[in-house]
Amino acid sequence: MLKGYGEEIAKIYESLRVNNEESLKNRRDEIEKIIPQVIAMENKIAQLSIELSINILRKTKNIDELIEETKEKITELRMKKSEFLVSRGYPLDYLEMQYNCSKCKDTGFIGVKKCDCYKQNLVKILYRNSELNNMLERNNFSNFSYQYFSPNRNSNEPESPRKNLEKIASISWNFIENFSNSEENLLFFGDSGTGKSFLASCIAKELLDNSYMVIYKTAVDLIKDLKQSRFAGEEELEDLLINCDLLIIDDLGTEPINEFSKIELFNLLNTKLLKRKKMIISTNFSIELMLKNYSERTTSRLLGNFTLCKFFGEDIRVRLNMNKKK
Ligand SMILES: [Zn+2]
Known part of the structure; x- marks a missing residue:
């Protein structure tokens, strides 16, 4: 690509x-x-x-x-x-x-240094005709609604799914508004269909509209890309993954988890944290499953350097589908 x-x-x-x-x-x-x-x-x-x-x-x-x-x-x-x-x-x-x-x-360059507009053009190329482009059209804050989230508290959780999401949305807005001067990373975890990817793309859209360079990858594609950059010498690709303003890794845990993927994932997380380059990671894994599937040094980065946002509630996709069928 x-x-x-x-x-x-x-x-x-x-x-x-x-x-x-x-x-x-x-x-x-x-x-x-x-x-x-x-x-x-x-x-x-x-x-x-x-x-x-x-x-x-x-x-x-x-x-x-x-x-x-x-x-x-x-x-x-x-x-x-x-x-x-x-x-x-x-x-x-x-x-x-x-x-x-x-x-x-x-010209795109100031001396030998890439101009800010170069990054914006790169983003345009990356998203032209891409799946994310379509996704961002649907998944953005103007289509964001709390109505799919129940206002009723389940006894297992400290508050209702709606209240919880309101809190996470406010964390997300803070993340967007302080993007250029904070080192915050977000970890969205919890049941599938509870709005994690949706909210991540809402954030992506806001930042892209403000000319930040956002790269969105499913964990599966990310590991493929890392393989490609490792074995096909596509250094530019790795450079982008590391140096973009925000890397979104969606659906962590759906990638084939093996020695290669574990090492590459750790190296990427670690490099980005050292370089203070921000990330949003979403995963259906619970904390227990993260601890079980990834190395201790990876989970300690995830749990220690990310703001943890737990999503819960009914599966919205199932609910929307049921409404359609009614
Ligand atoms: Zn320029």
């Missing part, structure tokens, strides 16, 4: 530049018709700059004076040009290139 994404991103920037050049050309054509003097001044400025460069290369006599003189001429022309534009109601930068990202001028 990820192979060649660098090329795809380059294409995105290329088309941004083409579009921006095209619109600049259109604005120039427009001005040429309405205030042709302005375009004439622009051409004159360009001509002066070229002549000056040639003279500098030729080491013409009195070059310092010539530089000063040309600079003055150019400044004067620029001022006149601005006056013309503004007096006709155009913004000062109307004939400048307009970038979608002024920080990197739509």
Whole structure:
């Protein structure tokens, strides 16, 4: 899925530049018709700059004076040009290139460092046509409702499923609002069909909309990816899993649990915790089952570095299906 994404991103920037050049050309054509003097001044400025460069290369006599003189001429022309534009109601930068990202001028890079917009474009590529994209359309806070959760307390639990979910939703909002300055991770655990994945994708949607880089993986796909990066040398893939702003691992415990998966899972959790890169993990496992299935060092990370959110109640999917059949 990820192979060649660098090329795809380059294409995105290329088309941004083409579009921006095209619109600049259109604005120039427009001005040429309405205030042709302005375009004439622009051409004159360009001509002066070229002549000056040639003279500098030729080491013409009195070059310092010539530089000063040309600079003055150019400044004067620029001022006149601005006056013309503004007096006709155009913004000062109307004939400048307009970038979608002024920080990197739509190149994706500031020096050798990737610009923030690069990450956003990467996210776009990752989610284009992906299953998550469809999922996020359905599973988001605007479709979130407590009505499927019973307001009645079961004697085994300290409070009603609805009250419990309200608490977890509030933890989730806190997580979103303090995302950039907290080190919190969330562990959603409990019975299936109680809203864990739904809430995780609600959070993903909010953060993606705020331009954070969120990677969503089922535990099964995560282990596949780790295998691929280990054995097919797809380092970029591992780099993404580690360095994304938020990694969501859905359905932990459904992956084939073996030595490889246990070691890889521990390494990933540990690296991310050391790098303070956040995670949300959902699992149908109870704490007892986590302790039984994963190594002590993995569970100690899970139980020690994550805010534990226990989900309980009736299986919503079963209930929704029953309602449909009625
Ligand atoms: Zn940028």
